[in-house]
Amino acid sequence: MQLGVIGLGRMGQIVVDRTLEAGHDVVAFDLEPEAVATAADAGAEPAESISDLVDRLGAEKRIWLMVPAGDAVDATLEELDGHLESEDIVVDGGNSYFEDSVRRAEACSAAYLDCGTSGGPAGAHLGFSLMVGGPEWAYDELVPVFDAVATGPDGHERMGPAGSGHYVKMIHNGVEYALMQTYGEGFELLHEGRYDLDLENVASVWNNGAVIRSWLLELCEEAFREEGSDLGDVADRIEGGSTGTWTVQEALEQEVPLPLIYTALSERFGSRADDGRFSRRLASRLRYGFGRHDVPRRD
Ligand SMILES: NC(=O)C1=CN([C@@H]2O[C@H](COP(=O)(O)OP(=O)(O)OC[C@H]3O[C@@H](n4cnc5c(N)ncnc54)[C@H](O)[C@@H]3O)[C@@H](O)[C@H]2O)C=CC1
Ligand SMILES: O=C(CO)[C@H](O)[C@H](O)COP(=O)(O)O
Incomplete structure (x- = not known):
């Protein structure tokens, strides 16, 4: 399988490495050229921009986002908009708010999988635990990639519809x-x-x-x-x-x-x-108020 990975920081780089190790092809993009170079050294095909990444992917595009939660996810989806069809799949592997994921799934032209990722960079040698929400066909289609990024077949599950992965x-x-x-x-x-x-x-x-x-x-x-x-x-x-x-x-x-x-x-x-803490300072002063207890003072 060929996977596009956008966001090559602590977590995205691990997604790249594990996907490559499992024998898949990766096209990689990050705003930071150094991060793209690191992914290229690992064996990924470097992309210069999101539209370049999309151009390098085949007809059925599979794209994994590993950018910070919030505006970066919306900005990336905005750039992807217009390049995606209903048979394409986008995975958001970051810590996005589940209601944002429901909104994005509704707006995205591709199938959208919200994927809670646990294990952190320090647990990467074992693989991650992945909690996935979204359409069943898209989850099934990406099982080879989930097998690679997770600890193995037992390290990922579909939780339910859009939002459920990030909710869990x-x-x-x-x-x-x-x-x-x-x-x-x-x-x-x-x-x-x-x-x-x-x-x-x-x-x-x-x-x-x-x-x-x-x-x-x-x-x-x-x-x-x-x-x-x-x-x-x-x-x-x-x-x-x-x-x-x-x-x-x-x-x-x-x-x-x-x-x-x-x-x-x-x-x-x-x-x-x-x-x-203001509350503790007030409690200390109140002890003086009712009990004439000593109030420790700052130097
Ligand atoms: N670090 C951790 O322990 C875990 C992090 N996560 C989540 O995974 C996501 C990524 O986290 P990290 O890898 O730790 O963050 P990071 O800060 O190490 O990496 C984020 C990368 O995304 C890139 N980026 C930002 N905006 C971009 C854009 N618009 N287009 C392309 N690239 C862009 C940055 O240049 C950076 O290389 C976050 O949502 C985080 O909450 C999830 C589980 C564990
Ligand atoms: O998802 C994680 C671990 O499971 C990330 O490390 C996350 O950043 C932890 O949350 P916080 O930054 O609020 O401590």
Whole structure:
């Protein structure tokens, strides 16, 4: 099969490599010429623009987008518009908002597959886990590519109609936030607690047979090995947050309680207060108000 890949960053390059390794042909484009050169070194046919990429693809075009979620997806689809027919297939493998994917599927002249992709660049050697939404015929047609990009045939599934792939990935990310938060809390208590513990050793022993073993826990072990038990100079600030925000918004709309995911998201927002949390400062001042307790002051 011949696949066009647009967006050759951390994730897109892996899509290129794995598709080539499985014996397929790849035509590759990115706004950054260096990224296109890297894909060409790996064996892909380089394209100079999106219309050049389209021209290099055969009659039935299969195109995988791996650009940042949001405007970049719309901009790419706008450029593809006019070059696509109903027998063509576009896959969006990024972390797009599922309602955007429903809208794009309706507007796109080709069959549109929204594909939630999990595994991250660090898991690429195993292949990804792919959650796909959209028309069944298009999913079936792309099975050889999904087999290549995923861990294998068990690493991808069609979830349902348009939007369902990105919907499942959005909630996956909410779970990811909460798991990271709970490992963080456990290790914080171990770090602050009664014993002087080597946290890499704790993570390692937990990863060998413990109920709570997982890939994220293996990554905790790696973090303590590389940064030390006190996490060295890693700052108390967590970026990201869009997929977790969408998960919480959806839960509010569906009236489904998910306090753990909400708390994990709140911790991220709280971590970004430059000057300490206003709410905690007010609570401290109120303790003086009612109890004449001392108020710790800034220097
Ligand atoms: N990094 C991760 O752990 C994961 C990322 N994702 C999602 O995959 C998508 C890509 O992520 P990354 O590869 O990490 O981002 P990245 O920032 O490493 O790569 C994005 C690439 O897209 C290119 N690009 C941007 N706009 C473009 C356009 N209009 N036309 C052509 N190329 C364009 C950029 O030049 C860049 O090379 C995002 O939606 C992200 O949320 C999904 C799962 C895991
Ligand atoms: O989808 C992913 C992992 O599964 C991406 O790494 C995503 O960026 C994680 O979300 P956030 O940036 O909000 O932490």
